[in-house]
Amino acid sequence: MNPPDWPALLSAILASPDDDTVRLVAADFLEENGAPDRAALIRAQVELARLETAAPAAPDDVWARRARIDELRSKERTFVGPLSTSHLFWAMEACPELVRVGTHLRVEGAERLTWRRGFVECVACPAAEWLKHGAAVRARQPVRQVDLSGCDTVPRDEWYAHPDAVRGLPLLRVCGYAEGGSGEWLRQWLPGTRVEAGPL
Numbered sequence: 001m002n003p004p005d006w007p008a009l010l011s012a013i014l015a016s017p018d019d020d021t022v023r024l025v026a027a028d029f030l031e032e033n034g035a036p037d038r039a040a041l042i043r044a045q046v047e048l049a050r051l052e053t054a055a056p057a058a059p060d061d062v063w064a065r066r067a068r069i070d071e072l073r074s075k076e077r078t079f080v081g082p083l084s085t086s087h088l089f090w091a092m093e094a095c096p097e098l099v100r101v102g103t104h105l106r107v108e109g110a111e112r113l114t115w116r117r118g119f120v121e122c123v124a125c126p127a128a129e130w131l132k133h134g135a136a137v138r139a140r141q142p143v144r145q146v147d148l149s150g151c152d153t154v155p156r157d158e159w160y161a162h163p164d165a166v167r168g169l170p171l172l173r174v175c176g177y178a179e180g181g182s183g184e185w186l187r188q189w190l191p192g193t194r195v196e197a198g199p200l
Contacts, residue, residue, distance in 0.1 A: 005029060010140060013119065017142040020046045023118055037086050041079040042118025048072040049117050080115050087115065094120050094141050097133035114145075127151045127174070131158055134165030144170045151176040151197075156185070169193050 009026045016022055023042055031039035051069050080087040091099040091110035099109035114122035120141040123130065127148040137143060146166070151174040159166070166172055173196045174183050183197020 013142055014139075017144065020050070020117065027118065037079060038090060041076070041115065044072050044075045045115065045117045048076065095123070095137050097136055098123065098125060098129065121145065122147070125149070127154045127176070128158070131162040131165050135162065138164070145173070146171075147173040147175070149175050159186070159189070166190060166193070171196070
């Protein structure tokens with residue numbers, strides 16, 4: 001999906017990742033341009049996020065709210081659940097560096113991505129791979145959390161060579177360090193990013 005207005009919408013989402021209005025405009029655009037399922041995912045996840053964070057107005061609203069959340073979760077599973085195939089193609093489009101067609105024409109890597117409010121907001125992968133491709137992924141998706149494995153195998157020089165892959169992330173989880181390991185240098189190098197470090 002690359003109509004001329006789509007890059008501008010993605011840029012607006014990246015510039016204001018907390019603004020659901022821009023995401024809903026993107027949903028309208030997608031529906032008008034032949035991608036109604038993708039539009040439905042965005043709308044369902046945006047409404048779901050709002051319902052899960054908002055306090056019910058009255059006690060009677062609790063049950064109606066829970067029923068609506070269950071309905072939206074079911075709709076979400078239709079698009080990104082384990083039996084869905086739609087999200088595999090969306091994942092290849094969103095993060096082609098991390099999600100590819102592998103052996104036997106199977107899509108590999110889609111399970112690394114978590115979709116929130118209609119876009120990829122969380123990625124889990126090996127540190128070396130994220131450092132190589134993270135900046136490109138973040139240029140297209142509003143990634144807010146990255147969970148990295150094998151961090152102890154990546155020399156600091158590699159981290160320093162790819163600052164755009166990690167700088168400015170709200171949350172970076174790094175695994176692979178020995179107990180009490182050296183995640184502290186990352187906290188110092190990445191001010192403003194919550195770094196959680198631990199063993200495998």
